[in-house]
Amino acid sequence: MYTKAIVRRPGRNFANGITTSNLGQPDFGKALEQHAAYCEALIMCGVELTILDADERYPDGCFVEDTAVVNSRVKVISRPGADTRRGEEEAISRVLAGFGPTESIIAPGTLEGGDILRAENHYFIGISERTNTEGASQLSAILGKHGFTSSVVRVEAGLHLKSDIAYLGNGNFISTPVFSHVAHPANTIILDPEEYYSANCLRVNDYLLIAKGFPKSKKKILDLGYNIIELDMSEFRKMDGGLTCLSLLF
Ligand code: GLY
Numbered sequence: 219m220y221t222k223a224i225v226r227r228p229g230r231n232f233a234n235g236i237t238t239s240n241l242g243q244p245d246f247g248k249a250l251e252q253h254a255a256y257c258e259a260l261i262m263c264g265v266e267l268t269i270l271d272a273d274e275r276y277p278d279g280c281f282v283e284d285t286a287v288v289n290s291r292v293k294v295i296s297r298p299g300a301d302t303r304r305g306e307e308e309a310i311s312r313v314l315a316g317f318g319p320t321e322s323i324i325a326p327g328t329l330e331g332g333d334i335l336r337a338e339n340h341y342f343i344g345i346s347e348r349t350n351t352e353g354a355s356q357l358s359a360i361l362g363k364h365g366f367t368s369s370v371v372r373v374e375a376g377l378h379l380k381s382d383i384a385y386l387g388n389g390n391f392i393s394t395p396v397f398s399h400v401a402h403p404a405n406t407i408i409l410d411p412e413e414y415y416s417a418n419c420l421r422v423n424d425y426l427l428i429a430k431g432f433p434k435s436k437k438k439i440l441d442l443g444y445n446i447i448e449l450d451m452s453e454f455r456k457m458d459g460g461l462t463c464l465s466l467l468f
Pocket residue numbers: 235236237278281300303377457458459
C-alpha cells in the first residue's frame with residue numbers, strides 16, 4: 219500500500235521544458251487544473267500528499283518521478299541524464315530525507331525514475347538516453363541490498379521505459395509491442411498503435427489511474443477487472459509527460 223506521495227506543481231515556464239511530441243504549446247491554466255485533478259485522484263486512492271511549489275529554474279520540475287526511486291525500504295536520489303534537469307533532485311532529496319535514510323546515484327551514473335519499472339519485488343531498469351549502464355548498476359546494487367531483484371531493458375526509442383510499459387498489479391502488464399517481451403505475453407495487454415500513450419498508467423492501491431481518451435485500452439483494462447480513474451493528461455502529454463511522471467509514491 220502506498221501512503222505518501224510527493225508532487226510538484228507545474229511552473230509558468232512549463233512550456234520551456236523538453237519535448238519531442240509536436241502536439242503544440244501546453245496551456246498553463248489547463249495544466250494546473252489537470253495537476254489538481256491528479257492530486258485529488260491520489261487522495262482518493264488513500265495517499266497523503268506533499269505538494270511542492272513550482273521551481274521555475276526547472277521547467278520540467280513537475281515530473282518529479284525522474285528525481286528518485288522510492289519504496290518503503292529505500293529512497294534512492296537519482297542523477298538526471300538531461301542537462302537541463304540536473305539539479306531537480308536536490309530539493310527532492312531534502313524532502314525525502316524527512317522520511318528516512320536516502321542513497322544516491324553518483325557520477326558518472328545517470329538515472330531517471332521514468333526508466334525504472336517496479337513489478338512486485340522486481341525492478342526493470344531501462345537503459346536509455348537518460349539512464350546509463352553505470353546508473354543502472356548502482357541502482358541494482360542498492361536495490362539488491364534491500365531485497366529486490368532487478369534486470370535491465372534496452373530502450374532504443376522513446377523517452378523512458380515507462381513511456382511504453384506499465385505494471386498493473388496482479389501479474390498483468392500493459393505495453394507497446396516493442397516491450398511485450400518484458401513480461402509473459404499471456405499477462406500483457408498489447409496496445410493498439412494509435413493508443414500507445416496509454417501505456418503510461420499508474421496503479422495506486424485499489425485504483426488504476428489511466429489517461430482519458432484511449433477507448434480500446436480502457437476496455438481491455440476494464441475487462442481485467444481494475445477500478446479505474448480516468449484523468450485528462452493532454453497538457454502533460456504535450457511535454458512528453460504521463461501519469462507516472464507526476465509523483466513519487468511510497
Ligand atoms: N519533458 C520531460 C522530459 O523530457 O524529461
